[in-house]
Amino acid sequence: MSFVKSGDGTEIFYKDWGPKTAQPIVFHHGWPLSSDDWDAQMLFFLQHGYRVVAHDRRGHGRSSQVWDGHDMDHYAADVAAVVQHLDLRDAVHIGHSTGGGEVAHYVAHHGQGRVARAVLIGAVPPLMLKTEANPGGLPMEVFDGFRAALAASRAQFYLDIASGPFYGFNRPGIEPSQGIIRNWWRQGMEGGAKAHYDGIKAFSETDFTEDLQAIDVPTLVMHGDDDQIVPIADSALLSVKLLKHGTLTVYEGFSHGMCTVNADVINADLLAFVKG
Numbered sequence: 186m187s188f189v190k191s192g193d194g195t196e197i198f199y200k201d202w203g204p205k206t207a208q209p210i211v212f213h214h215g216w217p218l219s220s221d222d223w224d225a226q227m228l229f230f231l232q233h234g235y236r237v238v239a240h241d242r243r244g245h246g247r248s249s250q251v252w253d254g255h256d257m258d259h260y261a262a263d264v265a266a267v268v269q270h271l272d273l274r275d276a277v278h279i280g281h282s283t284g285g286g287e288v289a290h291y292v293a294h295h296g297q298g299r300v301a302r303a304v305l306i307g308a309v310p311p312l313m314l315k316t317e318a319n320p321g322g323l324p325m326e327v328f329d330g331f332r333a334a335l336a337a338s339r340a341q342f343y344l345d346i347a348s349g350p351f352y353g354f355n356r357p358g359i360e361p362s363q364g365i366i367r368n369w370w371r372q373g374m375e376g377g378a379k380a381h382y383d384g385i386k387a388f389s390e391t392d393f394t395e396d397l398q399a400i401d402v403p404t405l406v407m408h409g410d411d412d413q414i415v416p417i418a419d420s421a422l423l424s425v426k427l428l429k430h431g432t433l434t435v436y437e438g439f440s441h442g443m444c445t446v447n448a449d450v451i452n453a454d455l456l457a458f459v460k461g
Contacts, residue, residue, distance in 0.1 A: 186198060186247060187199050187200070187201060188248075189266050189267055189270040190266070191243070191259075191262060191263045191266040192262055192266065193254060193259070195243050195248070195249045195251050195254065195259075195263065196248060196249040197240050197241065197242075197243060197248045197249075197263050197266060197267060198220070198240060198241040198246060198247035198248045199220070199238060199239065199240040199241070199267050199271075200220055200227070200237070200238065200239050200240075201236070201237075201238050201271060202227065202231055202236070202237050202238075203230075203231050203234075203235055203236035203237055204234070204236055205236065206236075207234055207235050207236040208235055208236065208275055208276070208277070208301070208459075209235070209236040209237070209238055209271075209273045209274075209275070209276040209277070210226075210230050210235050210236070210237050210238070210276070210277045210279060210459065211238045211239070211264075211267075211268070211273065211276050211277065211278045211279070212226060212227065212237070212238070212239040212279050212280075212284070213239075213240075213242075213264070213278065213279065213280035213281070213284030213285070213287045213288050213291075214239070214241075214242065214245070214281060214283075214284050215281045215282030215283045215284050215285075215307075216245075216282060216283040216381065216384050216385070216388055217245060217343070217372075217373045217376055217380075217381040217384065218245065218246075218369065218372040218373060218376075219241045219242075219245050219246025219247070219372045219375060219376065220239035220240055220241050220246060221246070221368070221372055222281070222369075222372060222444075222445070223239050223281075223444075225444065225445060225448040225452065226279070226444060226448070226451075226452060226455065227239060229448070229452045229456075230452075230455075230456070230459075233456060235459075238267070238271065238273065238276075240263070240264065240267050241376075242260055242263070242283075242284075242287070242380075242384075243255065243259065243260070243263055243380065244376055244377045244379065244380020244381070244383075244384070245375075245376040245377075245380060245381075246372065246375055246376055247375070250376070250377035250379070250380060251380070252379050255379075255380050255383035255384050255386075255387055256383075256386075256387050256391075257286060257287065257290045257387055257391045258290070260287045260290065260291075260387070261287060261290040261291040261294055261295055262295070264287060264291045264295070265291065265295040268295070268299060273299060274298075274299050275299075275301045276299060276300055276301060277300075277301055277302045277303070277304070277459050278291065278292060278296070278300060278302075278303050278304070279303075279304040279306065279455065280303075280304070280305060280306065280308060281306045281307055281308070281444055282306075282307050282308060282309060282388070282414065282415060282441065283309055283384065283387070283388040284308070285305035285306060285307070285308020285309060285310060286308060286309045286310050286387075286388060286391060286393055288303055288304070288305060288308075289303075289305065289308075289310050289393045289396040289397055289400065290391075290393065290396050292396070292399075292400050292402065293395070293396035293397075293399040293400055294396075296402075300402050301402060302402055302403050302404070302405070302458065302459065302461075303400060303402055303403075303404040303405075304404070304405045304406075304407065304455065304458065305404065305405070305406045305407070305421070305424060306407045306408070306443075306444060306451070307407070307408055307409065307412055307414070307415050307420075307421075307441045307443065307444075308406070308408075308415065308420060308421070308424065309388045309389070309391075309393070309415055309420065310393035310394075310396070310397055310420065310424050311392065311393045311394045311397055311420070311423050311424055311427060312390075312391070312392045312393065312394065312419075313328075313388065313389045313390075313415065313419070313420070314328070314389050314390050319419070321418060321419040322419050323389070323416070323419075328385050328386075328389045328390075331385050332382060332385055335378065335381060335382055335385070336378075336382065339373075339374070339378055339381070340370075340374060343369070343370050343373040343374065344366070344370055346369070347365070347366045347369035347370055347373075348361060348366050350413035350414060350440075350441070351369065351413075351414060351440065351441050351442045352365060352366075352369075352440050352441070352442035352445070352446050353411060353413070353439075353440030353441075353442070353446075354366070355413075356411070356440075362446075365442075365445060365446065369442075393424075394427060397424055397427035397428050398427050398428075398429075400428060400429065400430075401429055401430070402430065403430045403432070403458075403461070404428050404430060404431045404432070405431075405432050405434065405454075405455075405458045406421045406424055406425045406428070406431055406432065406433045406434070407421075407434050407436070407451070407454065408420065408421035408433075408434075408435055408436070409435075409436045409438070409439025409440050409441065409443045410435050410436065410437055410438065410439070411437075411438050411439060411440055412439070412440060412441045413440065413441060414441035415441060417435065421433060421435070432458075434454060436450070
């Protein structure tokens with residue numbers, strides 16, 4: 186397996202597939218998953234001649250289960266370590282959910298001269314938490330509930346998320362896929378409880394407003410209007426207004442997990458955007 190050491194010595198696992206001379210597509214996964222969540226996209230872009238790269242966030246997947254550094258500054262710095270190690274240039278960075286926040290933070294702070302385009306899918310920016318300045322956000326009680334459920338029984342909590350709201354399997358007429366549910370649970374349980382616990386604060390309380398405003402490359406914002414994890418009204422609809430070169434695509438009836446359950450639609454739209 187391939188690893189790179191970040192600035193504080195944390196070992197970050199990464200995948201690097203495809204021709205080294207091809208344009209790189211870099212994928213950033215959501216909480217509490219791993220780079221495996223991008224299987225459908227990585228195989229698709231590989232078949233279209235691109236170089237595909239994805240890493241496991243610190244404390245997630247196969248990366249080191251360190252006890253600290255579970256915040257957006259470290260997440261973005263870890264990405265920068267992978268990018269610099271592989272010397273990726275003219276890259277397209279695609280992030281889902283928490284990974285969308287990671288993309289915004291990385292591009293704004295580390296991406297100068299290396300990034301061609303960015304994509305935020307079901308992403309947490311600009312800010313998930315309800316505050317006086319962000320009245321449409323989710324109250325702290327929601328995230329405290331996440332922490333309590335994780336601490337009480339992480340295995341059951343993750344099974345409940347995957348079986349229900351993440352993929353919209355709790356909606357009438359939707360047939361749950363046991364393979365998808367088990368794969369989500371497998372990825373989540375592969376990571377560390379401490380990283381996942383701290384990660385809730387990172388994805389819910391980080392304000393990405395200045396990051397979004399600083400991004401100067403074409404950025405596609407993709408969101409399902411039935412996203413039960415990251416409600417569209419206080420995320421994508423606000424983010425696109427903060428971006429200099431933002432484009433919004435809304436998918437009617439799609440869930441938070443649309444990259445997996447609607448991969449055919451999402452992949453085609455991603456390819457069209459990457460090609461420009």
